[in-house]
Amino acid sequence: MAVDAAREAGSLRGARLRISATFWRRPWLKLAVLLIPPVAAFCIIYVSSLGVMLASSFWSTDAFTAAIVHSWTLEQFRTIFNLSDPTYLRIAGRTIGIAAAVTVTDAVLAFPLAFFMAKIAGRRLRALLFVLVLLPLWSSYLVRIYSWTTILSKTGPLNWVLNGLGLPDQHLVYTNAAMWIVFTYVWLPFMVLPIYAAVERIPDSLLEASMDLGGRGLRTFRSVILPIAFPGIVAGSIFTFSLTLGDYITPELVGGPSSSFIGNVVYGQSATNLAFAAAYAMVPVGVMAVYLGIARRLGAFEAI
Amino acid sequence: MRKRIRAWHVAVGALAAAALVVPAVGVSKSHSGLPTSVGAGEGALSLVEWPAYSDKSFAATFEKQTGCKITRKDAGSSNEMFNIMHGGGGGGGGQYDLVSASGDASLRLIYAGDVVPVNVKLIPSWKNFLPAFKSPPHNTVKGVHYGVSLQWGPNTLLYNTAKIKPAPTSWASIYDPKYKGQITVPNNPIQIADAALYLQKTKPALGIKDPYELTKAQLDAAVSLLKQQKSLLKRYWVYASDEIKDFKSGDASIGATWPYQTLTLQAEKVPVKELIPKEGATGWADTWMLAKRAPHPNCAYKWMAYVSTPKVQAQQAYVFGETPVNPKACPFMNKLQPGLCTKYHLNAPASYSRSIRFWKTPIKQCGWGGRNDCMDIQAWDNAWASITG
Numbered sequence: 001m002a003v004d005a006a007r008e009a010g011s012l013r014g015a016r017l018r019i020s021a022t023f024w025r026r027p028w029l030k031l032a033v034l035l036i037p038p039v040a041a042f043c044i045i046y047v048s049s050l051g052v053m054l055a056s057s058f059w060s061t062d063a064f065t066a067a068i069v070h071s072w073t074l075e076q077f078r079t080i081f082n083l084s085d086p087t088y089l090r091i092a093g094r095t096i097g098i099a100a101a102v103t104v105t106d107a108v109l110a111f112p113l114a115f116f117m118a119k120i121a122g123r124r125l126r127a128l129l130f131v132l133v134l135l136p137l138w139s140s141y142l143v144r145i146y147s148w149t150t151i152l153s154k155t156g157p158l159n160w161v162l163n164g165l166g167l168p169d170q171h172l173v174y175t176n177a178a179m180w181i182v183f184t185y186v187w188l189p190f191m192v193l194p195i196y197a198a199v200e201r202i203p204d205s206l207l208e209a210s211m212d213l214g215g216r217g218l219r220t221f222r223s224v225i226l227p228i229a230f231p232g233i234v235a236g237s238i239f240t241f242s243l244t245l246g247d248y249i250t251p252e253l254v255g256g257p258s259s260s261f262i263g264n265v266v267y268g269q270s271a272t273n274l275a276f277a278a279a280y281a282m283v284p285v286g287v288m289a290v291y292l293g294i295a296r297r298l299g300a301f302e303a304i
Numbered sequence: 305m306r307k308r309i310r311a312w313h314v315a316v317g318a319l320a321a322a323a324l325v326v327p328a329v330g331v332s333k334s335h336s337g338l339p340t341s342v343g344a345g346e347g348a349l350s351l352v353e354w355p356a357y358s359d360k361s362f363a364a365t366f367e368k369q370t371g372c373k374i375t376r377k378d379a380g381s382s383n384e385m386f387n388i389m390h391g392g393g394g395g396g397g398g399q400y401d402l403v404s405a406s407g408d409a410s411l412r413l414i415y416a417g418d419v420v421p422v423n424v425k426l427i428p429s430w431k432n433f434l435p436a437f438k439s440p441p442h443n444t445v446k447g448v449h450y451g452v453s454l455q456w457g458p459n460t461l462l463y464n465t466a467k468i469k470p471a472p473t474s475w476a477s478i479y480d481p482k483y484k485g486q487i488t489v490p491n492n493p494i495q496i497a498d499a500a501l502y503l504q505k506t507k508p509a510l511g512i513k514d515p516y517e518l519t520k521a522q523l524d525a526a527v528s529l530l531k532q533q534k535s536l537l538k539r540y541w542v543y544a545s546d547e548i549k550d551f552k553s554g555d556a557s558i559g560a561t562w563p564y565q566t567l568t569l570q571a572e573k574v575p576v577k578e579l580i581p582k583e584g585a586t587g588w589a590d591t592w593m594l595a596k597r598a599p600h601p602n603c604a605y606k607w608m609a610y611v612s613t614p615k616v617q618a619q620q621a622y623v624f625g626e627t628p629v630n631p632k633a634c635p636f637m638n639k640l641q642p643g644l645c646t647k648y649h650l651n652a653p654a655s656y657s658r659s660i661r662f663w664k665t666p667i668k669q670c671g672w673g674g675r676n677d678c679m680d681i682q683a684w685d686n687a688w689a690s691i692t693g
Binding site for chain 2: 061063064065066067079085087088090091149150153154155156171173174252253255256257258260265267268269270271272273
């Protein structure tokens with residue numbers, strides 16, 4: 001009995017040794033075993049669905065049965081890039097325009113805050129500011145958007161404050177300006193954190209050297225801080241830009257009569273014209289590809 | 305390195321191509337006759353429904369009586385409902401038994417082959433239904449019933465009595481520049497029918513015969529009216545709760561609505577009233593439809609029979625704020641709340657439900673004059689995008 005058990009344990013140990021020796025002799029095998037699951041998941045789930053979407057965008061949909069017609073056509077793209085009825089170009093333009101405006105606003109708002117957190121605030125204050133920046137992420141995104149419709153509504157807190165100051169009512173709710181405000185608010189943390197990481201990496205000695213050489217605040221900012229922190233800003237902008245580009249809830253909840261985003265059209269058409277929805281969904285994919293190409297040039301991926 | 309990346313691209317392409325083959329595999333169509341009796345329940349029932357359409361207040365009794373345990377999938381829009389039923393290989397994906405489709409989705413589900421005919425003889429209460437809901441065109445094609453009518457309601461004109469004076473009598477007021485910035489209408493392509501109904505009465509020269517069967521010229525006229533309306537709107541509402549919120553906060557004072565919102569606002573003491581304007585109104589009517597690949601057909605038949613009974617019809621009407629198709633529900637409604645039956649017009653003469661043009665999916669075949677050039681749902685979707693986009 002005892003001998004058997006010992007032999008079994010010995011053979012188990014032998015097997016383990018053999019396996020580890022195999023991996024040691026063939027380093028590529030170790031790498032393959034480690035990498036195949038994530039790469040396969042990525043290819044099968046993510047890349048192939050993108051491929052299906054791309055292919056669907058060159059098909060059409062039977063209006064009667066809602067079935068996909070598998071014959072190649074550029075019909076969907078002709079509808080999107082139709083210059084005599086620029087509905088879909090206008091919606092794409094609005095989506096990209098608001099995404100860009102939100103990104104710029106977030107960068108302007110986030111930079112001073114991130115700089116203060118990284119370079120000026122003491123340890124306790126910094127921890128507190130981190131909590132405050134991240135606090136909104138603890139509650140549901142939907143709740144935060146909905147609360148803005150209350151803030152901006154006709155009888156909401158904003159107008160109550162304005163009236164108290166003797167200023168006239170603002171009709172902000174259900175406008176594109178409201179969308180800009182709400183998007184800027186919900187994505188701000190995603191801009192603050194990468195900029196913080198970039199600014200924190202600037203050695204204090206560089207700032208001192210700049211000042212020793214007679215550089216005043218603005219000059220130091222322009223010639224020293226900004227160039228080093230810029231990849232961080234670009235990295236943050238990838239988040240704010242892509243998150244805004246793909247959103248369709250905010251336009252539904254705080255948008256006005258002319259606030260449709262690409263996502264709203266894709267959602268609305270997915271039941272009756274899947275091919276068109278797929279083609280239109282390729283627009284943000286293309287925009288992001290261009291954007292990421294530019295971001296790579298600007299060195300954003302070294303800062304993530 | 306570059307070469308290896310290329311090799312990956314090829315591999316990815318091959319995978320993508322393999323994935324493409326999957327959606328091409330269809331469902332074989334085999335039509336057997338209608339069932340002639342309902343067998344023993346399968347112990348489970350899976351519903352695709354509007355929220356609260358199998359509310360616990362009446363579903364619990366059904367589960368106890370039949371042993372069919374209900375699982376629910378809520379849908380937020382007709383398009384979503386269609387996608388759920390049409391996805392996963394169609395016919396409910398072999399997962400869902402019934403869908404509570406509204407008229408703007410029901411014909412689509414029939415023509416896409418996702419739902420199958422139902423033997424109404426197995427639904428004892430069916431013979432008591434209001435005549436308009438026994439074989440309505442949105443769920444009955446060439447005399448074949450694809451489902452059992454459930455509940456209905458009109459799309460009414462809602463206004464704030466303190467702000468809109470004098471009281472409106474016509475749909476013209478939601479196209480009136482006088483109310484700029486105070487108007488709200490639903491964000492739904494079927495809303496084009498409301499404009500068409502208004503034009504049918506006010507611009508007879510367009511020759512509109514049915515607000516859901518529009519020629520190109522008629523659709524264009526409705527679209528141009530709606531584009532003018534857009535500059536007057538506060539917003540397009542998506543969820544009923546949004547409209548309620550806007551009337552409460554004063555952001556909107558007049559708009560198109562369902563009785564549900566009106567009753568909720570009145571219960572919260574907001575000074576609002578609703579009416580069916582002189583041009584008439586569109587309306588919705590929901591149908592329980594049986595999925596082609598329903599895994600629990602016996603439980604599904606039991607459910608359709610159960611929700612058609614007067615008491616359950618009354619309970620659902622009370623929970624959701626809509627009108628039963630079974631007029632025998634009237635006394636049960638009044639028991640739940642005195643006057644409820646009259647409030648929801650169930651005891652109104654048949655002319656009332658006939659004055660409502662119920663939603664149906666726009667298709668190429670015009671029901672009038674044997675024409676084949678009416679605008680289909682894709683054209684309506686595109687038109688709606690061009691209005692709201």
